[in-house]
Amino acid sequence: MSVKKILFICMGNICRSPSAEAVFTQLLKSKGEDQFYYVDSAGTLSYHAGSKPDRRSMLAAAKRGLNMSHLRARQVVSEDYEKFDWLVVMDEDNRDNLIKMFPAQQQDKVVSMMRFAKDSSYDEVPDPYYGKGDGFELVLDLLEQACNGLYEFLTENKVTPL
Numbered sequence: 001m002s003v004k005k006i007l008f009i010c011m012g013n014i015c016r017s018p019s020a021e022a023v024f025t026q027l028l029k030s031k032g033e034d035q036f037y038y039v040d041s042a043g044t045l046s047y048h049a050g051s052k053p054d055r056r057s058m059l060a061a062a063k064r065g066l067n068m069s070h071l072r073a074r075q076v077v078s079e080d081y082e083k084f085d086w087l088v089v090m091d092e093d094n095r096d097n098l099i100k101m102f103p104a105q106q107q108d109k110v111v112s113m114m115r116f117a118k119d120s121s122y123d124e125v126p127d128p129y130y131g132k133g134d135g136f137e138l139v140l141d142l143l144e145q146a147c148n149g150l151y152e153f154l155t156e157n158k159v160t161p162l
Helices: 016-030 055-062 079-083 092-101 135-155
Strands: 004-010 037-043 086-089 110-112
Touching: 004 016, 004 079, 004 092, 004 135, 016 037, 016 055, 016 135, 055 135, 086 092, 092 110
Parallel strands: 004 037, 004 086, 086 110
Antiparallel strands: none
């Protein structure tokens, strides 16, 4: 069985995408399948490169048993299109940014995170960064739902996204 490579992408790589990385990694470990996946996260912007995830993200994640202190923000690079099987974006702005940054790349690898969430009224994972701090729990709720759907999708061995 080949390793499936998943890259979660948001704007700055300090809130949503590292949270998705942590949630999906924990899910894989709980199923004993983490050795079959390579999971990472990145941002479309570079201004947080090298930084830990947002403190509020780490606090919300810690309440759920997720440790994100080892993660560091980085910007997505063109080589990610070659390295990863799926580039999973948190919202359409991130998808648009990727297309602008790498117009010649294979864009059919780019899929929206919330397409994997069953029965959700959300089309995108909202950015909690500028909110009052209460959006981080919602982000984790949405990511848990979507990561379960993503896992189901990947284990069905489909070749193309939904």
